[in-house]
Amino acid sequence: MSPSTLGSVELWSRSAEDSSAEHRFAGTGHETFENGPFSGFMDMRALREGLYVYRIQGHARHAYRLASGQPAVEGTLILGCMLDGVGTFGARGGMSQTWRESGALYVVDPTTDHVLYDLQPDRAWQLVAVRIEIEALAQGTDRAATEVLAAVRAGQDRAFAHSLPLDRPLRASAQALMTPIYSGRMAMLHAEARTLELLALQLDRLAGRADWVSLTAGERIRLGQARDALLADLREPPSLTALAGVARMSERRLNFGFRTLFGSTAFELLRDARLDLARTLLAEVPDVPLKQVAFRIGYADASNFVKAYRRRFGVTPGLDRRLRAD
Template sequence: MRKGWPGCSSGAKQRRGRAPIDERGAPQIRRNSVNWNASRPYPAGSRREWSFASARKGVVRGFDGAGRITVADAALSIFMEHAIVQDGISLFAGGGSSPSGYSLSPTGEMPSRNLVIGCLLGGAGSIVAEGNETQDWRLPGQMYAVSLSERQLRYDISGQADYRSVAVMLTPDALELMASEDGVPELVARVLEGRSEPISLMRAMSAGALRAAQDLMAPIYQGRMGMLYQRAKTLELIAHQMDVLAEEPAMPGGLSPRELIRVREARERLLADLATPPDLMALARSVGLAPKRLNLGFRQLFGMTVFSYLLEARLVAARQMLEEGLDIPLKQLAWMMGYRQPSNFITAFRRRFGVSPGIYRRDLEDS
């Protein structure tokens, strides 16, 4: 038993009860609150307003004294939380659903040269940043980076599944401090120094970033220990995201807007039949691109090759079927996902989610 910190009731570590497990065996993320500011005041000057709009409802809300925004009715159910982690580093969490989908966007002028790096943990949609290519995501487990530059920014969320995300906003001062002490990726340095146009990109999230984001969405500490835990996990998340950005090329020879439309069409064709998808040659031919060009486009838009994207889509679809209670043998599920050998499916599932599909199913049933 850990020693309690001063000011914390009944010990520093306070688990919030046994919640349903997630894919890592951790408590499942709560849908309507993270409770980040329970032990500290929320600065009044931080209460930027956000606009939320669905087909049936539109509202503008600001963060309350606890750093929360809540919208709850039949047309639109949303929560957002904001916490100041340290000077220059802010943390945001969000989640919500609407039968018809919805959009959210910050109001007023956006601060220039701030960088937002986020993790998309659920749902599907797109990020629309004025002056950049729209970034779409169909699968959870994506990271994004957007530089703010006095421009419009909007998140369009699909009505297909509940949206969940964690994001960190870094000011120029925070980025400059990182650059002076440890350096920052060239892509970030170019934006910080004004040597590049604003960026908006989306890539596959690393396993380390996924764990840190999930830990931030389901904190297991309160009080002073909770604040230390939050700061440590936020810095860990930043480190993982910077690692991804460090691998980002300068993007010479990127695809044209017309070619990117064909890449998105190829993705839809790939996802249409996960059991027997077209091979790379056939897929590229069907959209009028060379295979090498199609792979380049997938890397540019989705941060991975066509083959890697297919593997990720299969595993995410299998996990979703298990969560929906599909009562079929794992061997049949493997075949539905295009695996000829069930053992290969089990190995891939365990490598991706940290637990075998059989154990994952049993844990869901027990919860």
């Protein structure tokens, strides 16, 4: 996102259909958003050369995007924890990932293009992320840590994104950074200590994921293409066999790749995309019959649609529509 100097300037933008704004951070900064696409705050802090931490919290009534203003220097990785919210993240021109309320540990390579966060409305969003410049950090970090970072990035020929489920220790560590207990001169020391703790937990999780590293760069790209093909037509999606053909791999390898890269099977990814679209349709067209919504997203049986919707959102589609209209 910016050169490896503590005084570097970062440009970020936030936008929705009807508004946009830009924000500059010079090494360390805090911005409170009260008007525009979402309300909340974003701050970034330069802790040492090659090590930065970000905290973002927001909420909006409409879908919005937060984007970095420039690619990062070579050898940079973003390791973050999505604590709340629903949306996608990734790098423009590269693979994107979806996360949900359960949270996610994620990795983004921001060196070839802008980092993008696309957020769904009516969901509070919290994020704590660590930005690492591997070469600079290697000066004061043990070899094992830099080897893990190098392995994560090895073989990448384009921007990429990856996510894993967020476990309890990672969530607790990230939440401690989101709600610091110190201010004044102790705040920086506390932030650095907590950030290094979070980084250690992140690296430990990544070091144990040899299955992800075992996917080649080409396989990750083709799996992204298969996912795009799966979601292109939610009413009549391609079969698993057809998706395997798109990815040029066996169905077993395809299933392994989907679970590894996207955190869910092809069926789960399709189901959630259908239900997310249904929720949007119910909000945008309040009078549309539930049977029509079910048919549009690929459910031949409206009762199955209602059951799936309730499992996904905790309420029936009819009740959800009434609650959101109030």
